Amino acid sequence: MSMTGAVTAAITLTEHDLDPYITHAPTRHWLTGPGLPCVSDLLTFEQLRRDGLRTVADTTGDPGILAAELRDRLVIGGLLTPEGGAAESVLLDGATGAVMTAYFPYDRPHAGDTRPLAPSLRALVTFAAATEELADLRGRFAAYAGRHGTKAAQEASRQLLAVFEEGTDGAVPPYWKMAALIRPLALVAGPGTRxxxxxxxxxxxxxxxxxxxxxxxxxxxxxxxxxxxxxxxxxxxxxxxxxxxxxxxxxxxxxxxxxxxxxxxxxxxxxxxxxxxxxxxxxxxxxxxxxxxxxxxxxxxxxxxxxxxxxxxxxxxxxxxxTLAFTLWLLRRERAIDRELSHELTTDAYDQLAATMIRVLRAVDPAGSPHHPVDWHYWTRLLQDEAAGVL
Structure with a gap:
């Protein structure tokens, strides 16, 4: 395993590292060539860098409690939460190259249900890069710098969704669908010059x-x-x-x-x-x-x-x-979007939706509190509480 130069830092593996875990030729090519990013706003591959390729059975320590189709999936990283911690594990199917997520409770490691994330590592890296470019208004989204309003948000949403649809033949996983529909809403309001x-x-x-x-x-x-x-x-x-x-x-x-x-x-x-x-x-x-x-x-x-x-x-x-008014508007807009999708977002991936909403709110209102430690934030706690029914 190696890490390439500082500017284009990536985690790559050798052919020897891949055996016997990965038989899918394009996946082998990607991991020995371009590799996976060392630094990302959305994903972490620290576990792969630190431990190399390990199966879910190796990670949980008790293969007997796992479903057969899950046992041999490879744990390569995790989805980052807005707080910076890894929430769901990112898994790789070594035979097909498909990427998915799963959450393994510490007390019930066998209870991990998988959710699709990307059809390949190439698509995963492309999707994450496009989403981060939107957040920073650079790269393919640089033209939106200084633009605000509902029209700008709609155009950015269509552009990001097109990236995801092209990479999935139109079957966009919920995580990226909500990124395309929710994250551009940060463009709606501009800085308060007036x-x-x-x-x-x-x-x-x-x-x-x-x-x-x-x-x-x-x-x-x-x-x-x-x-x-x-x-x-x-x-x-x-x-x-x-x-x-x-x-x-x-x-x-x-x-x-x-x-x-x-x-x-x-x-x-x-x-x-x-x-x-x-x-x-x-x-x-x-x-x-x-x-x-x-x-x-x-x-x-x-x-x-x-x-x-x-x-x-x-x-x-x-x-x-x-920013209070924007928060209330965003919450109502999300509910309308979810209704249009027959509640696909809240039904299939509530935790991912909550994280997406928190990222949008922090993009427009990084409200730090002089009255309480910054690890407590009202809207963050409320959004993470699925039982509260905010989303």
Whole structure:
């Protein structure tokens, strides 16, 4: 086994390394020639680099518990999660060259169900490279740099999907289908040059998706004096936030209270009031999230926060109202796409869909939290919880 130069680093194997595991000639050629990337945003082949070719039976340590068709598949790497860890194993069929994924629970290693990933290693490397080029707006997607809006997202989606369809004769695996349909949505909103916020949303984007009657808009009289962040005031007044009744509800029928005022008016216990976060008089309560978190905006900075009444913990939710609105729009758009596909994405690959959505959200709103360690992020946790039914 070897690793080639730093610029085009790749993991390659020798003919001796391949025997007796791989008999498929194109796969042997690929692994002894171009090889597999050492560094990727989506995939890791560290296990192949470290251990060489090993079967699933070798990896699990108990071949007797595995289905016969799974036992001799080769573990060559894993799909990377947005946090950087490997979630599903990437498997290779040495006889056909097909690539698939499987998740092997530590307590039930025999329970791994395979899902198709690519018809060949060549296709796998091509698909991953194209997806990363879209994320970075380089290579075949360089022309999209500086372009934003629904038209740009649709064009990029069609272009990426064409790469996948060409490599699979139209039978695109769910992982790449969701990459083509979901990841280009990061292009919809541009940087906030007009709004003074993180994002400039296209005009009427929220109205078209939710309907004008489902947007909560506020008037100046609704704002407490501590809401001094003018871009936030303008957004809440002119654009508004979508209310779908599922994820959150807004207090649009009353003047917006500060967190301190809300507890004073709502009759919270004295001990609970004493546990309010610092600057509670400058945190304005917009409404309530689905899981007993209050939705807050920092009146001075515009940051959107989640306040857990049960845990008395304040956490970052979104950078500002523009990225909160985009998050809600993205979640609704994903549901519409999944319905159009007869729920193929949520039925066949929920975990992969959640990871794709998290990557899109982080591309437009890498909200780091000064209030809680960065390994906790509200939307990440909610999306990963399939039982919550967010997707």
């Amino acid at each position: 709004s003074g916020l993180t994002l400039d949303l296209p005009p009427r984007l929220l109205d078209r998706e939710f309907g004008p009657g489902r947007l909560a808009r506020f008037e100046d009289m609704d704002f407490p004096s501590t809401l001094t962040h003018e871009p936030t005031r303008r957004f809440l007044r002119e654009t508004g936030l979508p209310e779908d009744g599922t994820l959150l509800t807004f207090d649009s029928d009353v003047q917006l209270p500060t967190l301190a005022e809300h507890y004073a008016e709502d009759g919270g216990s004295g001990s609970r009031r004493g546990e309010l976060p610092p600057r509670a008089a400058h945190l304005i309560r917009l409404g309530r999230l689905v899981d007993d978190h209050a939705l807050l905006v920092d009146g001075a900075t515009g940051e959107i926060l989640a306040w857990s009444e049960r845990e008395t913990t304040l956490r970052s939710l979104n950078t500002d109202v523009s």
